Structures are given as structure tokens and as C-alpha cells.
Amino acid sequence: MARRVPRRSFSPTMLRLVTAIFVLQLLASTLVILFLRGQMLDVVRLDHERQVIDVRDDLLAAYYDGGREELAGFITSRRGSAADPAVFIALIGKGPPVLSNLVRMPAIASAARPQPVMVRRGADQPPSEGLALAGLLPDGEQLVVGVVSLTERRIDLAFAATAGLTIALAVAMALLSALVVGFVISRRTHLIAETAAELASGNFGARVPIEGTGDGFDHLRQQMNLMAERIGVLVAQLGTVSGALAHDLRSPVARLSAAIDLALARASEPHTIEALQAARADADALRAMLETALEISLIEGGAVEDRRRPLDLAAVVEDLVELYEPLAEQSDVRLEARLAAVTAPADRELISRALANLIDNALKYGGAAVTVSTSQRQDPEGEGWAEIAVEDNGPGIAPADRARAVERFVRLDDARTRPGGGLGLAMVAAVARLHGGSLALSDPPSGRKGLVATLRLPC
Amino acid sequence: MAGRILLVEDDPQIADYILSGLAEEGFTVDRVGNGRDGLFLATDSQFDLVVLDRMLPGMDGLTLLKAMRAADMPTPVIMLSALGSTDDRIAGLTAGADDYLSKPFSFGELLARIHALLRRAAGGVRQVQDTTLRCADLELDRLTRQVRRGARKIVLQPREFRLLEYMLMHAGEVVTRTMLLEAVWDYHFDPGTNVIDVHISRLRRKIDDGEELALFHTVRGAGYRLAAD
Numbered sequence: 019m020a021r022r023v024p025r026r027s028f029s030p031t032m033l034r035l036v037t038a039i040f041v042l043q044l045l046a047s048t049l050v051i052l053f054l055r056g057q058m059l060d061v062v063r064l065d066h067e068r069q070v071i072d073v074r075d076d077l078l079a080a081y082y083d084g085g086r087e088e089l090a091g092f093i094t095s096r097r098g099s100a101a102d103p104a105v106f107i108a109l110i111g112k113g114p115p116v117l118s119n120l121v122r123m124p125a126i127a128s129a130a131r132p133q134p135v136m137v138r139r140g141a142d143q144p145p146s147e148g149l150a151l152a153g154l155l156p157d158g159e160q161l162v163v164g165v166v167s168l169t170e171r172r173i174d175l176a177f178a179a180t181a182g183l184t185i186a187l188a189v190a191m192a193l194l195s196a197l198v199v200g201f202v203i204s205r206r207t208h209l210i211a212e213t214a215a216e217l218a219s220g221n222f223g224a225r226v227p228i229e230g231t232g233d234g235f236d237h238l239r240q241q242m243n244l245m246a247e248r249i250g251v252l253v254a255q256l257g258t259v260s261g262a263l264a265h266d267l268r269s270p271v272a273r274l275s276a277a278i279d280l281a282l283a284r285a286s287e288p289h290t291i292e293a294l295q296a297a298r299a300d301a302d303a304l305r306a307m308l309e310t311a312l313e314i315s316l317i318e319g320g321a322v323e324d325r326r327r328p329l330d331l332a333a334v335v336e337d338l339v340e341l342y343e344p345l346a347e348q349s350d351v352r353l354e355a356r357l358a359a360v361t362a363p364a365d366r367e368l369i370s371r372a373l374a375n376l377i378d379n380a381l382k383y384g385g386a387a388v389t390v391s392t393s394q395r396q397d398p399e400g401e402g403w404a405e406i407a408v409e410d411n412g413p414g415i416a417p418a419d420r421a422r423a424v425e426r427f428v429r430l431d432d433a434r435t436r437p438g439g440g441l442g443l444a445m446v447a448a449v450a451r452l453h454g455g456s457l458a459l460s461d462p463p464s465g466r467k468g469l470v471a472t473l474r475l476p477c
Numbered sequence: 478m479a480g481r482i483l484l485v486e487d488d489p490q491i492a493d494y495i496l497s498g499l500a501e502e503g504f505t506v507d508r509v510g511n512g513r514d515g516l517f518l519a520t521d522s523q524f525d526l527v528v529l530d531r532m533l534p535g536m537d538g539l540t541l542l543k544a545m546r547a548a549d550m551p552t553p554v555i556m557l558s559a560l561g562s563t564d565d566r567i568a569g570l571t572a573g574a575d576d577y578l579s580k581p582f583s584f585g586e587l588l589a590r591i592h593a594l595l596r597r598a599a600g601g602v603r604q605v606q607d608t609t610l611r612c613a614d615l616e617l618d619r620l621t622r623q624v625r626r627g628a629r630k631i632v633l634q635p636r637e638f639r640l641l642e643y644m645l646m647h648a649g650e651v652v653t654r655t656m657l658l659e660a661v662w663d664y665h666f667d668p669g670t671n672v673i674d675v676h677i678s679r680l681r682r683k684i685d686d687g688e689e690l691a692l693f694h695t696v697r698g699a700g701y702r703l704a705a706d
Contacts, residue, residue: 268580268581269488269490269559269580269581271581272491272580272581272582273490273491273494273581274581275584276491276494276495276498276583276584277494279498279583279584279585279698280494280497280498280584282697282698283498283501283698298583301581305581305667309667325563337662340636341662341664341668341676342668342672344672344675344679345671345672345675348675367563367664367665367666370664371664371666374666
């Protein structure tokens with residue numbers, strides 16, 4: 019896996035999600051409460067208006083029945099519909115004002131419908147809200163009938179309590195739903211992310227299980243799988259492309275070499291021969307690179323028959339050192355073998371090729387002394403490893419560049435600037451991997467300068 | 478040395494190059510472009526050698542070769558192939574090819590191998606059983622592992638001995654670097670640099686230095702030849 023991300027269900031993203039859910043829920047509840055309150059207040063208000071009109075009608079009936087005396091009596095004795103403690107009545111005009119449930123006459127203009135009004139019902143009581151209807155009697159006196167809004171206040175109190183409860187509930191529900199949603203989303207996304215990590219680490223067979231729910235997550239999973247499928251195909255193509263290219267280039271290169279050879283056979287002019295020989299050398303270098311590219315793609319593709327058998331690696335190294343020794347001597351390089359008997363199951367041809375690449379590289383770029391050694395060691399898990407190390411005392415490779423140096427396509431780039439040397443390490447690494455081993459580049463021990471290329475094979 | 482060669486190759490340009498090269502060397506070449514015609518010609522007429530491409534239309538080279546061998550035709554066959562891996566080489570050799578050359582190859586390489594096969598078919602193999610190999614005044618005793626040039630005793634490393642032994646077995650023929658790598662070191666890859674040249678020049682110094690007659694000859698574009706002329 020490329021990078022471990024700490025798995026948390028509650029992250030800043032989740033916090034924002036929770037807040038959003040909470041705010042939305044609160045907003046929704048508040049709107050509902052306000053709407054409900056408005057509706058109820060309307061109902062109560064209509065009720066009060068009707069009550070006010072009823073009382074007024076009763077009062078008018080008494081007035082028409084027995085005149086002002088009868089009306090005043092009706093008011094002061096609070097008969098019939100006027101008995102409600104919430105009802106207040108005032109009659110002001112010719113005689114002394116008749117007040118019921120009131121300290122003084124409320125300030126109100128005549129209107130067809132009851133109006134909101136502030137009234138004081140007792141000397142020691144604060145003014146309270148009410149609904150009153152004012153009108154003029156035929157003899158010019160003003161009659162005010164009203165109802166104190168006690169119910170509204172109780173409703174408001176109830177709604178305040180409800181609002182508090184709602185907020186508390188909203189907080190609780192928002193937290194709970196956020197946790198549940200967060201957990202579910204988190205679990206699903208982590209599952210998808212794990213598959214993505216598998217893909218990133220090179221396992222292109224990794225797929226996200228489809229749950230068939232048909233939601234956005236399923237869509238995401240399907241797209242992930244499609245993408246993985248496509249990546250797998252592309253990577254496979256990429257792997258075979260260099261092989262196919264090398265394969266297709268062989269025939270033209272064969273013709274090129276043949277043409278140069280024919281020309282060489284007929285040439286007599288020394289300059290022409292020189293030029294043709296240079297062309298021939300380049301054609302050979304091109305051919306060698308094609309061979310290597312093709313070989314790598316064959317090995318990487320696993321299209322190589324298993325010809326591993328117990329191989330005396332010391333003998334293999336000895337043969338190769340012997341092969342290269344005259345060349346080393348000619349280039350004033352001291353080539354030495356330091357051998358310990360090691361046997362590992364290996365393909366002699368491939369291991370020899372790989373080792374030839376390492377020695378060739380060391381002779382070309384590695385300074386004045388090259389040592390090839392074999393050794394055997396056990397890692398902490400008890401696995402046995404055979405190691406062939408090629409150490410030189412040249413300029414080496416900077417630690418930062420070592421991982422890159424072994425990569426195939428990166429080396430292809432380098433190969434353009436350094437003909438013939440480019441694919442070598444990639445080839446060695448491919449051979450090592452085919453054997454279940456590895457190629458490692460490191461510094462020589464005890465502070466010497468140079469480079470150690472170690473081919474490790476399981477044994 | 479001339480001879481009649483059947484060339485079975487479907488790539489017209491490569492066939493042209495091989496054809497003109499071989500004609501220049503004095504060979505009579507019959508050329509066909511597919512496997513079925515190839516098999517027909519090979520069984521119908523007498524050839525000294527067949528140069529056979531592995532991938533052919535009609536009938537592939539391996540099948541053709543197996544059919545020839547099944548019909549008890551001993552004609553030497555050199556197989557050419559764009560498939561250069563060890564697996565392919567082994568498949569070709571097991572099917573009955575006498576030599577296997579992966580494309581691209583140099584014409585010199587092909588020519589040297591054709592000559593070697595023709596010589597072997599003509600009875601040059603006899604030398605394999607000889608205990609003493611000779612070329613002019615150079616003498617190699619395979620039993621005592623002694624090498625002499627005239628009266629001079631030459632001390633050789635084991636590998637130099639095998640190199641010289643191979644050169645002597647193919648005295649007079651052109652021996653390519655690849656042939657030496659295969660026969661003396663048993664490697665079927667190209668080590669890239671001129672490793673073989675350096676080995677040969679070392680051996681050449683031991684054999685030819687101070688002698689009036691040089692036995693080692695460099696053949697341009699192909700390899701080496703050990704001969705008294």
C-alpha cells in the first residue's frame with residue numbers, strides 16, 4: 019500500500035456534515051413550530067373574536083331590551099356570557115362610566131372587527147394584551163367589549179418549551195444520524211480506497227465488490243472496477259509494447275545489418291570502410307538493445323520456460339570473470355573473484371546474462387577495480403539467500419537515483435544517452451525477479467567509494 | 478566451396494540479401510516464400526543445405542523441419558528466427574535443426590555457419606575423433622593437452638586450450654564470435670563488448686608472435702579463421 023491514511027470515522031469532514039445536518043434539522047423544526055404557532059394563534063384569535071362579538075350581541079340585546087339601565091345591570095352583575103373572567107366591558111357616555119374587569123377605559127377606536135388592545139384589569143396588575151371591539155350606542159354612548167389574551171400567552175409558553183425540547187432533540191438526532199451516516203460512508207469509502215491502494219501497489223486484479231444497491235456508491239464501485247480493468251489492460255499492453263516493438267524492429271535491423279555487410283564486402287575506399295564499420299557497430303548496438311528489450315519483456319511476461327536447476331554459482335561467476343578478465347586487463351581494470359561455494363536453483367543462461375551485464379557495467383563505468391563475490395546468508399525469517407555481488411570503485415550512483423536506475427522505462431530514457439548500457443540493470447532485475455530474488459544497489463562497506471550491485475537469489 | 482542451397486524465407490528483402498550474398502559466394506540458391514513449397518522442393522530435389530525461416534505462411538518452419546526429418550532427409554538445416562529466446566532455440570534444435578540463428582544476424586555469421594555445416598556434412602567431422610589437431614606447424618594434442626608450434630612449446634590456460642582446439646577443428650573455416658561463445662563458453666547471448674576479440678588476440682600473440690607465418694586471420698564483418706594460407 020502506497021501510504022497509510024489513519025482511519026477515522028470522525029474527521030473535519032464528518033464534523034462539517036454533522037453541523038450541516040444539525041442546522042438543517044433545527045431550521046426545519048423551527049419552521050414547523052412557527053407555522054404551528056401561527057395556525058393555533060389564528061384559531062384562538064378567531065375564537066376570541068367570536069366570543070367578543072357574542073358578548074357584544076348579548077349586551078346589545080340587553081340594551082334594546084331595557085335601555086341603558088338594563089345594560090349597566092347586565093355589565094355590573096356579569097350575567098350570561100359576560101361571566102367569563104377573561105371578558106372586560108366598558109360603557110362610557112352620559113352617566114358614570116360602567117367598567118367591568120377594568121381599571122380604566124382602554125384607548126380604542128371604533129371598528130367593525132375586534133382590535134388588539136392593552137388593558138389594565140386591576141390596579142395592582144400589569145397591563146395585559148387583549149382583543150376588543152368598540153362601538154357607539156344609539157344614544158351616543160361608547161361600548162367597549164373585549165377579551166384578555168390569556169390563551170395566547172399560555173400557547174407561547176408551551177411553544178417556548180416545545181422549541182427548547184426540539185432543539186435538544188435536534189442536536190441529539192443530528193449527532194446520532196451523523197454518526198450512523200458517517201460510519202456507513204466511512205466504511206464504504208474505506209473499502210473502495212483499499213481497492214484503490216491495491217491497484218496503486220500494482221495488483222491490477224483488485225476489484226471492489228458490487229452490492230447491487232444501485233446507489234451512488236454502487237456507481238462509484240462499478241466505475242472503479244471499470245477503471246481497474248482498463249488500467250490492467252493498458253499496463254499489460256505497455257509491458258508487451260516494448261517486446262512487440264523489439265520484435266517488429268528485428269527484421270528491419272536484420273536488413274540494415276545485411277545491407278551494411280554487403281556494402282562492406284564491396285567497399286575498397288578506406289574512408290568508406292571506416293564509415294561502414296561505424297554503421298555496423300551502431301547496428302550491432304541497436305540489435306543488442308532490441309535483444310535485451312525483448313528478453314526483458316519475455317521474462318517479465320513469465321513466458322520463459324523454467325530451466326532452473328541446482329547451480330554452482332561460484333562456478334558461474336568464475337566462468338564469467340574468466341570471460342571478462344582479458345578485456346578488463348586491456349582496459350587496465352583489476353577484475354577479481356572472491357568466491358564461496360554457493361548453490362541455488364537457477365537458470366545458468368539467464369544468470370550468466372545478468373551477471374555479464376553487471377560486470378560489463380562495472381568495467382564500463384566502475385573505475386579501476388572490480389570484485390565479484392559470492393556468499394550465502396540467512397535472513398531473520400530463516401530463509402537462505404545466495405548473493406552475487408559486483409563491487410566497483412567508480413563514481414557510483416547517488417542513493418536517490420538507485421531505485422530509478424533499475425526501472426526499465428526509466429533506463430530506456432538513459433539508454434538514449436548511453437548506448438548499450440541502458441537496459442542492463444532492468445534486465446538483471448527482471449532475471450532476479452524471475453528467480454524470486456532481487457537486485458539491490460548499495461554503497462560499498464566501510465566507506466569505500468563505488469557501487470555494489472547485489473543479485474540475491476533464494477536458495 | 479560451392480553448393481546448392483534451398484532458401485525458405487517469406488520476407489522478400491531479407492531473402493534478397495541472403496540470396497545475393499550467397500550467389501556472390503558461388504552458391505546456387507533456390508528460393509521459396511512459403512512452407513508448403515519449401516517442403517515440396519526439399520523432398521523433391523537434392524540440396525546441400527536448407528536455410529529455413531521459422532515463421533512462414535502456409536506451413537511454419539518447425540513443422541516443415543519435422544516433416545523433413547520424419548521423411549529421413551539428413552540435409553543440414555539452419556533455422557532463422559525472429560524468436561531469439563533460449564526456449565525457441567531449443568525448440569528449433571530439438572525439431573532437428575543443425576544450427577539456429579536469431580534475427581537480426583549478420584550475413585557473415587550466416588555464411589560462416591553455412592560453411593561449417595557443409596564442411597561437417599562433407600566429412601570434416603572426422604577431426605572430432607582425432608587425438609592430434611594440426612594446422613601447418615601448429616600441433617595440439619588432445620590427450621596430453623600439449624600445444625606446440627614447430628619446436629616451441631606453448632603454455633595455454635584451460636580456456637585458451639579449448640578456444641584453440643575449436644579453431645583447429647574448424648581450421649580453414651570462418652569462425653564467428655557467436656560460434657566461439659556458444660562452443661567454448663556455452664553462452665547463447667551476446668556479451669555486448671568485444672570480449673571474444675580480446676581472448677583471440679591473447680591467444681594469437683601466444684601462437685603467432687615471432688613466427689614468420691601468421692595462422693590467425695581476422696575476417697572482416699564475420700570473425701576469425703585459422704589457416705596456413
